[in-house]
Amino acid sequence: MGRPLRADAERSVRAILEAAERVLADDAGASMEQIAEAAGLTRITVHRRFANRQALLEALAVSAKQQLLDAIGEARPDSAPALVALYRVTANVLRVKNTWRFTLSHATPHTSAAAAVWEEIDTYTVELLARAQHEGLLAPDADLDWTRQVYYALLSEALDRPGANQDPAAQDPDALAALVIDTLLHGAGPRG
Amino acid sequence: MGRPLRADAERSVRAILEAAERVLADDAGASMEQIAEAAGLTRITVHRRFANRQALLEALAVSAKQQLLDAIGEARPDSAPALVALYRVTANVLRVKNTWRFTLSHATPHTSAAAAVWEEIDTYTVELLARAQHEGLLAPDADLDWTRQVYYALLSEALDRPGANQDPAAQDPDALAALVIDTLLHGAGPRG
DNA sequence: CCTATTTGCGTCATCCGTGTATCAGATAGA
DNA sequence: TCTATCTGATACACGGATGACGCAAATAGG
DSSP states (O other): OOSOOOHHHHHHHHHHHHHHHHHHHHOTTOOHHHHHHHTTSOHHHHHHHSSSHHHHHHHHHHHHHHHHHHHHHHTOGGGSOHHHHHHHHHHHHHHHHHHTHHHHHSOOOOSHHHHHHHHHHHHHHHHHHHHHHHTTSSOTTOOHHHHHHHHHHHHHHHHHOOOSSSOGGGSOHHHHHHHHHHHHHHTTSOOO | OOOOOOHHHHHHHHHHHHHHHHHHHHOTTOOHHHHHHHTTSOHHHHHHHSSSHHHHHHHHHHHHHHHHHHHHHHTOGGGSOHHHHHHHHHHHHHHHHHHTHHHHHSOOOOSHHHHHHHHHHHHHHHHHHHHHHHTTSSOTTOOHHHHHHHHHHHHHHHHHOOOSSSOGGGSOHHHHHHHHHHHHHHTTSOOO
C-alpha cells in the first residue's frame, strides 16, 4: 500500500498491537485511549496507524494468526512421524496462544484476510490429524472435524488450567502439550 | 425485597431476559434499546425492571445458571449408576445450554449470587466424576479438575458443531450426549 | 548535517448509550 | 366497577468514545 514505515513507526505499530492484547485481555471493551497509554503513546498516534477501532482489531487478528502459522511452520511437522509432529506443533502453538490469549480466543474472523489465515490453519491441522489416523494414532472411523474441534478446545483449556504455579505463563509448554495430546488420544478413561 | 410483581410485569421480565439472550448472542455489545425492541417493549420499561445494564446481565446469569441446576436435578443422577447419570445429566445440560448459549458461555461470575450457583454446579460435577472414577469409568489417577474442565469444553463444542442439520437447535441432545461422553472417556484414539 | 517523517499537544465537534423525570393512557385483578 | 400498577411517549442531562484539525518539537536515516 503506502510507502514503508520508518523504523520507529514500525516499532510503534508493534507496541500498539502488544498493548492492545494486554489491555483487551483484561477488558474487552477498553478504549483506544487505554490501549494508547499502555503502549506508551497517545491516542492520536494510535489513530494515525489504525483508522478506527475495527481496523485495529483486524490487524491484531491477522498478526496473531500469522504468528500461529509461523509457529506451526517452525515445528517442521512434515519431517517427522505424526505423533512427534503433533507434540512439536502443540507445544509451539501453546506458546503463541499463551502470548495472544485475547486475540486468539476472540477469533471471530469478520474479515476476509483473517478468515484466509484461519482457513489455512484449519486445513493444515486436519491434514496432520489425517496423517495421525493413517499411522494408527486415531481410530479409523474418527470424525476428523470433531477431532479438530476437540483439539482446539483442549489447547484453550490447557492454558486456562490453574496449575501449581501462580503464573500461568510460566507453565511448561511441553508438559501441557503432553497433557493435551494424551487427553485427545485417550480421554480420561482407564487405559486398555 | 419489594412486593410481588403483577402478572404482566412478570411476563415482561421473562421477555426481556429471553430477548437479551437472543440479541446478545448476536452482538455482545448490543444496547439496551436493541434488547428492548427485541422484547417488544420500550427501553424505559427495561430500565424499570433492571436499574442498569450490569443488573440485567447479572439477572441473566443467575436465571440461566438456576435453570442449569434444575436441569441437573431433573436428571435424578444420584439414583443411577455413574454412567447412566452422566448420560442423563449431559443430555439435560445440553438442552439448557443450547437455549442460553450466550449467557452460559460468557459466564464470568462478577457477582456473588452468580458465583454461588456456579460453585454449586462445579462441586456437583466433580462429585459425579468422582463417583464415575470409583466405578472404574475413569482412570484411577485421572485429575478430576482437568477432567471437569474438559467435560465443560466438550459440552460447548458439541453445541457449536456444524451438524448434518442446518438448524443447530434441532440436533438430538441424546446423540450429542453420547458423543461428548464417548470423547471424554476414550478420546479420539483407537479402542483397546 | 539536513530533510522528511513521526509524534505529542491542545482543541473542537459529534455521536451514542445511559439514566432520569413527568404525565397520560391502558390493563390486571380484586 | 374501581383502584393500584404497569407501560409508553416525550424530553432532558450527562459522560464517554470517536474522529479530525493545525502546529511545534523531536528524531530517524541518508
